[in-house]
Amino acid sequence: MFDAVIRNLPYLMGGFGVTLELTSCALSGGIILGMLVGLGRISRVKWIYYPVTVYVNFVRNMPLILVIFWFYFVMPILVGRPLNPFVSSVIAFIIFEATYFGEIFRAGYQSISRDLINASFSTGMTYSQTARYILIPIAFKRMLPSLITQSIVTFQDTSLAFVIGLQEFVRRTSIVDNLEFRSIELFSFVAIIFFIFCFIGSKISLHFEEKGRRTGVL
Amino acid sequence: MIEINNISKWFGDFKVLTDIKEVVERGQTVVICGPSGSGKSTLLRCVNGLEPYQKGEIIVDGISLSDPKTNLYNLRQKIGMVFQRFELYPHLPVLRNISLAPMKVLKKSKKEAEKKAKELLDRVGIPEKADEYPANLSGGQQQRVAIARSLAMEPDYMMFDEPTSALDPEMINEVLEVMIDLAKEGMTMLVVTHEMGFAREVANEIIFMDEGKIVERGSDEEFFTNPKSERTKAFLSQILV
Numbered sequence: 001m002f003d004a005v006i007r008n009l010p011y012l013m014g015g016f017g018v019t020l021e022l023t024s025c026a027l028s029g030g031i032i033l034g035m036l037v038g039l040g041r042i043s044r045v046k047w048i049y050y051p052v053t054v055y056v057n058f059v060r061n062m063p064l065i066l067v068i069f070w071f072y073f074v075m076p077i078l079v080g081r082p083l084n085p086f087v088s089s090v091i092a093f094i095i096f097e098a099t100y101f102g103e104i105f106r107a108g109y110q111s112i113s114r115d116l117i118n119a120s121f122s123t124g125m126t127y128s129q130t131a132r133y134i135l136i137p138i139a140f141k142r143m144l145p146s147l148i149t150q151s152i153v154t155f156q157d158t159s160l161a162f163v164i165g166l167q168e169f170v171r172r173t174s175i176v177d178n179l180e181f182r183s184i185e186l187f188s189f190v191a192i193i194f195f196i197f198c199f200i201g202s203k204i205s206l207h208f209e210e211k212g213r214r215t216g217v218l
Numbered sequence: 219m220i221e222i223n224n225i226s227k228w229f230g231d232f233k234v235l236t237d238i239k240e241v242v243e244r245g246q247t248v249v250i251c252g253p254s255g256s257g258k259s260t261l262l263r264c265v266n267g268l269e270p271y272q273k274g275e276i277i278v279d280g281i282s283l284s285d286p287k288t289n290l291y292n293l294r295q296k297i298g299m300v301f302q303r304f305e306l307y308p309h310l311p312v313l314r315n316i317s318l319a320p321m322k323v324l325k326k327s328k329k330e331a332e333k334k335a336k337e338l339l340d341r342v343g344i345p346e347k348a349d350e351y352p353a354n355l356s357g358g359q360q361q362r363v364a365i366a367r368s369l370a371m372e373p374d375y376m377m378f379d380e381p382t383s384a385l386d387p388e389m390i391n392e393v394l395e396v397m398i399d400l401a402k403e404g405m406t407m408l409v410v411t412h413e414m415g416f417a418r419e420v421a422n423e424i425i426f427m428d429e430g431k432i433v434e435r436g437s438d439e440e441f442f443t444n445p446k447s448e449r450t451k452a453f454l455s456q457i458l459v
Contacts, residue, residue: 124295216353
């Protein structure tokens with residue numbers, strides 16, 4: 001019964017490839033920018049803290065689809081030339097996801113008590129030794145489950161790039177559907193693929209969460 | 219020798235320490251007591267440069283902490299500190315908690331640092347916990363690991379910030395015993411605690427602080443039986459039930 005899927009498999013999986021590409025660009029950019037956003041959110045320097053906080057609050061209160069539209073339709077007017085859908089979605093996703101990753105990093109940094117850092121200092125360790133052996137490993141272990149969960153959400157969200165015509169997985173499926181009229185099979189196939197990836201991801205996140213709890217790091 | 223020369227400290231507009239003066243000679247144990255918020259912990263943190271102060275001077279072995287040329291990281295190697303809530307590194311096993319600083323700061327080999335760490339675990343009475351994570355230890359055991367972690371740096375001074383206040387009553391003694399042994403072996407100690415039994419047994423001097431000031435100091439039984447100020451009397455009558 002999945003013959004419509006099998007007939008169009010290379011084309012569909014090509015779309016899935018675009019989805020994976022968009023996800024990895026969005027994640028690497030979003031996580032790197034997110035680390036900086038997280039640092040900005042705990043900064044005591046006012047001209048860093050306030051702009052970053054305004055950015056985070058503004059973007060987190062926008063629907064993602066609006067951010068995608070904005071970069072696709074408004075940016076070309078500002079830049080003076082059209083952007084291709086892939087580049088414009090990558091920028092939109094990085095800007096959007098960085099605010100979520102930023103809050104995860106902020107919480108991770110803030111979860112480490114002042115006295116734990118003092119304990120390290122009191123044994124003569126320097127700031128960079130403390131960051132390397134104490135702060136970053138603990139923060140990373142505590143954040144890992146949330147980082148994985150947010151990465152899954154990002155992976156799911158990429159299908160929204162559909163709306164600006166990016167030929168990712170869902171878009172290509174709908175193109176095939178327009179030719180084949182086999183909506184049930186085609187969209188079930190997409191659902192199954194998304195489910196498998198996200199389910200495995202959430203299990204990995206759970207594994208790290210339980211491991212963290214067992215060893216008392218969380 | 220630790221010399222605290224009339225230091226004062228403010229948190230913003232709030233004055234937490236006022237003209238604190240104290241000398242801790244080598245081999246002495248000084249106990250600091252007083253109600254919460256009286257500045258005891260802040261004073262300890264000033265002594266190893268974890269908190270800045272705005273007036274006066276603290277001199278450790280002739281080195282001034284407020285001198286911008288002083289390398290605080292070097293200075294802290296000789297001042298161990300034990301915290302109320304243990305503050306063990308939760309992501310590292312017990313042995314590694316103890317051997318980390320000797321390896322990274324003193325550049326000892328892993329073998330040497332771990333040998334020393336095992337000796338110290340023996341000394342605080344929990345050699346069997348070397349490979350456990352801190353979360354699997356009781357509070358009393360965690361605090362003894364924290365003491366071992368400080369001792370691994372072979373400090374000349376040890377500071378304790380309410381080391382038994384976060385412990386269940388039945389675990390207080392196992393920690394105090396380790397501290398009493400240390401004091402008797404001649405370690406120079408600055409201890410914030412309300413354990414007056416400990417103070418009676420090993421303290422060379424007891425200081426009572428209130429509202430950021432030293433209200434009273436004494437060196438013998440007189441401090442407990444016949445305190446001079448009303449404030450000290452009231453405080454002692456509450457904790458010496």
